[in-house]
Amino acid sequence: RVVRGCLDKGRTLNSRKGICDFMSNGKFHMRDPNNQLHVIKNLKIAVSNIVTQPPQPGAIRKLLNDVVSGSQPAEGLVAxxxxxxxxxxxxxxxxxxxxxxxxxxxxSMPALDHEFLNHYLACMLVASSSEAEPVEQFSKLSQEQHRIQHNSDYSYPKWFIPNTLKYYVLLHDVSAGDEQRAESIYE
Incomplete structure (x- = not known):
């Protein structure tokens, strides 16, 4: 329902706008358990599908070649x-x-067993408020994520920690849904 609702409105779930609006000027502010403020510069959040394949070496080589070929020194630089x-x-x-x-x-490098670059850190579970039972949908999504993470049939993606951080997003279309119901589900 979430995908269908987004597509009906001409939107995609690949959009990161809105998810990253909590950052300003490339700085992310967070507090640790001791309530100390930390500033993280250039935090990047990659939103992707849970079922992915590692990048193909040939495609990575081509991408790197294209990046180098397309990078030219700025005009007017004195050599x-x-x-x-x-x-x-x-x-x-x-x-x-x-x-x-x-x-x-x-x-673009694949996640390796002894490196933690490109490992999944958290999982965003999204359910629509128009679902008959959104809380049950969250439960099913959480179980599916756990199965994928801990099943040996899925060697990719790699996960940073066994107990994955989960973010539950209740998607509500104000133009087509019951706002009172969405609020009660959210509570």
Whole structure:
């Protein structure tokens, strides 16, 4: 129902707008259990389907090649000129391709057993308020997530911790749903 409701409105569930609105200027503020404020810069949240496949090596190589090819030094940058014999070599003081390469490499590398890059940290379970029993739907989704995480048939994705953080999102369409019912379900 959630997917159908989004598609009926011309929206997709891949949109991260709204999920990341709690960040300002690339800084995320959080408090630890001791109520100490911590600022995390450039936090990135990747929202993806729970059933995924590891990236294919050929596709990763092509993506990295494209990133490097598309990264050019900024216009007007003064290059350092080094003379070697009869040759004048223009050496750029910056390497704009490296930042792009590193970012793409870290995002596209598969999750490995002894690395924690690209491991799933949490799970967002979404149910529609138009479901007959949204709380029961959350329970089914939670059981399905647990089955996928702990079943040996699913070697990918990798999970950061066995007891996954779960975020329950009750999706309500104010133009088509009963707001009182949605509020009571939320409570």
């Amino acid at each position: 350092n000129v080094i003379t070697a014999g009869d040759y004048d070599l223009n050496i750029s003081a910056t390497t704009p391709w490296f930042e792009s390469y590193r970012e793409t490499f870290l995002q």
